[in-house]
Every structure is written in structure tokens, then in C-alpha cells.
Amino acid sequence: MTDIRYQTADVDGHTIFYREAGDPSRPTLLLLHGFPSSSHMFRDLIPLLAERFHLIAPDLPGFGLSEIKPRKTFTYTFDALARVIGRFTEVIGLDRYALYVFDYGAPTGFRLAMAHPERVTAVISQNGNAYEEGLSAGWDPIQRYWREPTDENRQALRALLTPASIRWQYEHGVPDTTAVSPDGSALDAYYIARPEVDEIQLDLFGDYASNVALYPAFQAYFRKHQPPLLAIWGKNDPFFLPPGAEAYRRDLPNAEIRFLDTGHFALETHAGEIAAAIIELLDRQAA
Known part of the structure; x- marks a missing residue:
């Protein structure tokens, strides 16, 4: 059985929940979740990697079990999410790590990489667009x-926050939806239904424009620093299309691109394949 620790860190007065597994002396992999999820999305992946890597999976501010600061005291933007997670890595003592980015985790993680490229050893983008x-x-x-x-x-965007919509995001593009556990989407729907979280999510929908505006900067980071990168993509994703994965090669000629016959939440159905690809990339990078 994998020994997973469930902990919190005080990040400049902001309580961040995180999962930790593996030996801290081994290479670290920082796992960043997306909308509308939490570090719970890594529940199947972590046990597959914990014998080889040190794994850290935080819940973003306002998500999962991390603190939900009131909107009147904390502005929910992607810059703010990245600032808190960047400080989180410093508070818990991470100075070198590979990034696993998914959905919202991509613009969060790429901001970290631009700020401190010397800390990032590799990037795994699972339906994380740039x-x-x-x-x-x-x-x-x-x-x-x-x-x-x-x-x-x-207000029209509230339709994306309903339990039915969240479940659709998990099932769309999956050939056999009986392979998708109901637990992840049910937990996400529970978290979204908490007071003020709906407004936080609408704020982030609006601020996502800042990520698109930063795409050229993300791409410049790739060109300059050439991090080893694996883009492993649920090819039937209704939000992030396969050309977004293929585009990484424009700036990273050695990027590895793999497509899986599944949807947005590829870990729900393909955790084993994704784990194997991560091991292959990081072992090759360490050799």
C-alpha cells in the first residue's frame, strides 16, 4: 500500500491542502489539477508513481480542501493562484521539480516555470493548453x-457549474462511460456547491483571458529553456483539442506527443498508461 500523507501548509496566511507520497530524496513531481477538480483527481496516479518519485499534489486556492478566502479579501485570478502555489513550493522546501499540469494547472504551472525556470526539470501536460x-x-x-x-x-456560465455539466465533462469522449468512477465528479459538484465558490469559479472563467494573453510568453519560455516535455492528451477532449498538443513541437522540437482514446479527464480511464509515459520521460531525462 502506498503511504500517502494528507497535510496542510500555511502559505503567508493561506492554508493549502496537499497530498504527499514517495521518498523526498527522489525526484519530485508537482501535480497541478484543473477545473472543477482538486488533488483528488490524482488518486489513481499517485500510487503508480510513489515508489519512484516524490509526489506533491496541492489543491489550488479556493478548490478542494484548500482555504476558501472571501472574494472581498482575495482576488481569484490565475496570477494569484500561481503566486500562492509558487510560495507553497518554497514553504514546503521544493527547489527542483517536474510539473504535471492539467487544465487550470497549466497556466498556473507555466507561470511558475517562467518565474523560476531553473526549478523545473520537465513538463508533463495532460490536456494542459498553451x-x-x-x-x-x-x-x-x-x-x-x-x-x-x-x-x-x-450568469450564462452558471450552466457549467451544475452537477450534470460536471459529470458530462468527465464522460464526454469516453468510449465506455462505465469505466469512469462517479466519485470524482460527485466530489467536484459538492465542492462547487459550497458558499461563494460559484462566484469564485465565474471570476476565474473571466480571468482565463489572461492565460490566452500569456500564451506567447509561455511559448517563449519553451523556446528559450527547452524543458523535456510530454503532452499526453485525451484526444476527445471537448475543451482542448489535439492541435493544442501538437503545437508544443513548434517550440519544443523534441516534445513527445501521445493521444489517448478518452476525454478531458484522461486519468479516470488511462492512469496506467499515463504513469508509464511519465516514468519513461523522467527516467530518460535523469539518465
């Missing part, structure tokens, strides 16, 4: 809110 060609038509309602931040356009 190119405009990766954005599907599923982003249209959110992009409308970016262009016209009216209350009407904001």
Missing part, C-alpha cells in the same frame, strides 16, 4: 464573457 489552436468551440460562451463582461454573460 496554444490558441487548442481552444475548442466549447470556449465560445466563456470568450463571449471576456469580450463583453456583462452580468447576463456571467
